[in-house]
Every structure is written in structure tokens, then in C-alpha cells.
Amino acid sequence: MDRLSDLPEPILIHILSMLPDDGKQVVRTSVLSTRWRFIWMSVLVSLDFNHSSKKGIADFIASVHRELYYWRSCDKIRRFNVYLHSYDECYAKDVDLWLHFATTKVEDFFRLGIRNDKNYEFPQFAYKIASLRNLELWQCQLNPRGSVHWSSLVSLSFGFMNLTESVMKKVLSGCPNLECLELHNFRGIHRLEISSVKLRELSIECYYNDNHDLWLEIIAPHIQTLGLSGLCNEIRIRQRNVASLVTAILYLDFDVKGKERNLEKECSFLKELLQSVAHVENLQLNTWGIECLSILELKGWRSPPSSWKFLELGATLNQLEFPGICSFLQSSSDLETLVISWYGYNHKSRELLSKYINEDEQSRRFETHYFNCSLLHLKTIKFIDYFGPLSKYKSALPLVKYLLKHAIVLEKFVVTARIKRNVASQDYVKMEQEFLSFPRSSPHASVIFSY
Structure with a gap:
């Protein structure tokens, strides 16, 4: 049998x-x-069709049709992903057929990506997909004539699209169960209002605005996680109501494309951002933010008091940044966990800070300055993503000493290196011994090296 x-x-x-x-x-x-x-x-299976520039578009279209013919009798498809490297309007009916297949078969995830100046016009029938849970659309034209019915959608992502406020309003009203919204490389809207109680996560990357005097205004009283990334001279986002925010991820940068940087504008932008997220519990800030903080500290500006319990900072770990970092910590009286992610040597950052700060003078200021505050609740410190010999980054030692001295209830100081344990050199052993030799205010603090 x-x-x-x-x-x-x-x-x-x-x-x-x-x-x-x-x-x-x-x-x-x-x-x-x-x-x-x-x-x-x-x-339930997953179908993935990826058209590269090396393959003829007509052959690719035909191969997708053949494959979908074989799966026509299948009850459901788990995931369906289509990416077109090039697109022409003559293939619109073919893409419509794939979308029709997706609306009847796909249960969990559907992604349609098109790389071309001629955006694909999303068909009207596809605005009514009752069972789909996750949807990603890239370089499509959205123009729903009626209402949108994406009742099961929990995650929605738009990329490289021109959006309007009326379209976004229809889309959001047609997704009553939406939990996560991602917008990448988009333009066209100046006000994003999210009233849904269930939508808790918003991510915005590279918002472009043809009128640089206007801002993208975010009104989202129930959002709990907000991620902002991209070029800050393009994003220009103002958060008016984010009262429920718990986590803010600010991975911003500034690109002047050969022009002189407007530091007053950059620092003003950062100050407004930090004030708007001072109430959150978790904050992540990249090297651009630390760069501006160091310049602001030199000018006498102090970060507003905050409620941060978890703080992750991207830093190059050179002494030019330390006053900015420590000034930031002074305003974080409730901080429990500090993570410093090493971004490696950033020539652009160091060059800018060197114009405003003399390194020797800054070193003396750091050692004798008034950064004498007790980190009353800080229990965990992590330095992550070290790569290469630690002796190259001895400039980080004053910051390590400072943290060990002022974290009075510290339990763990962890240093994580991106190398395999079996290739860890004697260099790491020496640095570990040096870290262990520093005085610690907390009797329970342990220093741990992880490879």
C-alpha cells in the first residue's frame, strides 16, 4: 500500500x-x-516574473502568459510579483490580464513594478480586490473613478508615482483594515491626513515637491511608527499631529549637488523634527543628524527634554561628533538603551565638522566641558557594526570612558564586530582589555565583546 x-x-x-x-x-x-x-x-505557491534589460520585452510578455495559463486551474496563489524593466502602452492589455489573474487568484501579496517614463494606468476593475492582504505598485497611474474596495489590505506601498490628495483620500477610505503605508519617491500631495485607528505605521522616502515653499503636512493622530528617509532638502515634512507616535526613524541626508550647503536651513529643519518627536519612546537618528547636532551644540543650542527610552545613533565615532552626542544624551533623562551604529569613515561629515570645529580644541572641550550629567536609567549600551582593527578607532575611547563614568545603573556594555570569531586578531583582545580597565560608576556593569 x-x-x-x-x-x-x-x-x-x-x-x-x-x-x-x-x-x-x-x-x-x-x-x-x-x-x-x-x-x-x-x-499555495509564489510566482515571480522579473524582466531584465537583456531580455526582449515581447518574449518576456509571452512567457508570462504561458506560465499563467498553466496555473489557471490553481485555487490560490500566495505571492505574485511582476517587474518590467521597460514598458510601452501597447502592452497595457497584457498587464491588465495579469492583474485580472491576480485579483482572482492571489491571496497574500501582489507586486507590480514598471521601469519606464510611461506609467501604466491602473485598471478600474483592480480597485476592487477583496481578498488581497499586501499590495505594492511602482510607477503606475492611479485614477479611481469610483470608490476603492481593498477591504482585506493590511500593507500598501506606492513608489515613483504622482499622487493627488483626492486619490489618496479614496485609497485610504477603501482600506479600512490597513496597518502599514509606505510611500517612496513620490510627488503631488501637500497634505497627508490619516484618520484610521488601525493604520499604525507610516514610512516616507524621498518626497519631491516642485514648489519648495510648500511642505508635506502629516496629520496622523493614531500613527505609532514613523519612518522618514531621503534628502531633507527635498522632503520638507511638517508633522502637525502625531500624538500617538511611539517610534521615529529619521534616516535623512542632504545633497547640494555641487552647491554650498545651507547649514542654517539644515539645522533648523533638524530642530523642528526633534521637537516634534520629543515625546516618542524610541528614536533612530543617522550621521546627518549627529553632524548637525555637533554644530548646534557649538553654537549653544540644547536639545529639548525628551521621553526617549531607546536611542539608536548612526555615527562615525570621531571626536568631532562627541559633544553633539553627549549634549543629545543630556536631554534624554529617561534613556534605558543606547545603540551606536558605526557607519565607518565619513569623509564628507568630517570635512564639514572640521570647518567649524578644531579637533584638538574639541578634544579639550570634551574632556573639561560640562557634560557632567548622570544617566540615571541607562542599563544597556551597544556599539555595533565595527569592522576592521579596533585600534584604528581609538578616537572612540573618550566616549566609552564618558558613558562608563556617567551610566550609574549600567548592566551591559556590548561591542559587536562584523568579523568571525576565528579571525579575531590580537587587536581586539588588547582593545577589550583597555575597555575593561576604564572606571565604571555602576558596580553591575559588564563589558562584552561579540564577534
């Missing part, structure tokens, strides 16, 4: 679902016996 084939069909389907989800091996089981002939149609 074939004991495997005698198992109940739900168990057989579960077994087949353990195979690679591209579906090829699942389909091959149909030749085993008549019992297995149609079971594969009930297994």
Missing part, C-alpha cells in the same frame, strides 16, 4: 507546501499517481 497517498488531502497539501514555493516541484508530483494528479492545484 501507498501509505503516503492514503493520508487525508489536507495533510498532503500541507506536505507539498513544504516544497520550494515557486511551484515547479509541486507540479511535478502530479505524475506520481492518479491520487496526486490534482492535489498541486490546492497548494
Whole structure:
């Protein structure tokens, strides 16, 4: 007897679902016996069609049609991903057919990406997809004539698109269960109002504005996580109501493209951002923010009091940045966890800070300055992503001493290096011994090196 084939069909389907989800091996089981002939149609698989510039677009279109023909009898598809390196309006009907397939078959995730100046116009029937949970659209034209019905959608991502406030309003009202919204490289809207209680995560990357006097205004009283990334001279975002915000991720940068930087504008932008997220529990800030903080500290500016309990800072770990970091810590009286992510040597950052700060003078200021505050709640400190010999980064030692001296309830100081333990050189052993020799205010503090 074939004991495997005698198992109940739900168990057989579960077994087949353990195979690679591209579906090829699942389909091959149909030749085993008549019992297995149609079971594969009930297994959730993933279909991925990626058109590269080296492959002819016509051949690619034909191959997708052939593949979807084979899967027409399948009950459901887990994930469906299509990326077109080039697109022309003559292929719009073909893409429409793929979308129709997706609206009837895809259950979990659908992504459509098109790389071309001629954006694909999203068809009207696709605004009514009742079962889909995750949707990503890149370089599409959205113009729903009626209402949008994406009732099961929990995650939505738009990229490289011209949006309007009326379209966004229709989209958001048609996604009552949406939890996460991502907007990448977009333009066209100046006000983003999110009233849904369920939508808790918003990510914005590279917002472009043709009118540089206008800002993108965010009104989202129920958002809990906000991520902002991209060029700050393009983003220009003002948060008016983010009262429920718990986590803010600010990975911003500034690109002047050969022009002289407007530091007054940059620092003003950072100050407004920090004031708007002073109430959050978790904050992540990259090297651009630390760069501006160091310049602001030199000018006498102090960070507003904050409620941060978790703080992650991207830094190059040179002494020019330390006063800015420590000034930042002074305003973080509730801080429990500090993570400093090493970004390596940043020539642009060091060059700018060197114009405003003499390194020797800054070193003396750091050692004798008034950064004498107790970090009353700081229990965990992590320096992560070290790479190469630690002796190259001895400039970080004054900051390590400062933290060990002022963190009076510290429990763990962890240094994580991006090397394998079996290739850890004697250099790491020496640095570990040096770290361990520094005085610690907390009797319970342990220094841990991890490779």
C-alpha cells in the first residue's frame, strides 16, 4: 500500500507546501499517481516574473502568459510579483490580464513594478480586490473613478508615482483594515491626513515637491511608527499631529549637488523634527543628524527634554561628533538603551565638522566641558557594526570612558564586530582589555565583546 497517498488531502497539501514555493516541484508530483494528479492545484505557491534589460520585452510578455495559463486551474496563489524593466502602452492589455489573474487568484501579496517614463494606468476593475492582504505598485497611474474596495489590505506601498490628495483620500477610505503605508519617491500631495485607528505605521522616502515653499503636512493622530528617509532638502515634512507616535526613524541626508550647503536651513529643519518627536519612546537618528547636532551644540543650542527610552545613533565615532552626542544624551533623562551604529569613515561629515570645529580644541572641550550629567536609567549600551582593527578607532575611547563614568545603573556594555570569531586578531583582545580597565560608576556593569 501507498501509505503516503492514503493520508487525508489536507495533510498532503500541507506536505507539498513544504516544497520550494515557486511551484515547479509541486507540479511535478502530479505524475506520481492518479491520487496526486490534482492535489498541486490546492497548494499555495509564489510566482515571480522579473524582466531584465537583456531580455526582449515581447518574449518576456509571452512567457508570462504561458506560465499563467498553466496555473489557471490553481485555487490560490500566495505571492505574485511582476517587474518590467521597460514598458510601452501597447502592452497595457497584457498587464491588465495579469492583474485580472491576480485579483482572482492571489491571496497574500501582489507586486507590480514598471521601469519606464510611461506609467501604466491602473485598471478600474483592480480597485476592487477583496481578498488581497499586501499590495505594492511602482510607477503606475492611479485614477479611481469610483470608490476603492481593498477591504482585506493590511500593507500598501506606492513608489515613483504622482499622487493627488483626492486619490489618496479614496485609497485610504477603501482600506479600512490597513496597518502599514509606505510611500517612496513620490510627488503631488501637500497634505497627508490619516484618520484610521488601525493604520499604525507610516514610512516616507524621498518626497519631491516642485514648489519648495510648500511642505508635506502629516496629520496622523493614531500613527505609532514613523519612518522618514531621503534628502531633507527635498522632503520638507511638517508633522502637525502625531500624538500617538511611539517610534521615529529619521534616516535623512542632504545633497547640494555641487552647491554650498545651507547649514542654517539644515539645522533648523533638524530642530523642528526633534521637537516634534520629543515625546516618542524610541528614536533612530543617522550621521546627518549627529553632524548637525555637533554644530548646534557649538553654537549653544540644547536639545529639548525628551521621553526617549531607546536611542539608536548612526555615527562615525570621531571626536568631532562627541559633544553633539553627549549634549543629545543630556536631554534624554529617561534613556534605558543606547545603540551606536558605526557607519565607518565619513569623509564628507568630517570635512564639514572640521570647518567649524578644531579637533584638538574639541578634544579639550570634551574632556573639561560640562557634560557632567548622570544617566540615571541607562542599563544597556551597544556599539555595533565595527569592522576592521579596533585600534584604528581609538578616537572612540573618550566616549566609552564618558558613558562608563556617567551610566550609574549600567548592566551591559556590548561591542559587536562584523568579523568571525576565528579571525579575531590580537587587536581586539588588547582593545577589550583597555575597555575593561576604564572606571565604571555602576558596580553591575559588564563589558562584552561579540564577534
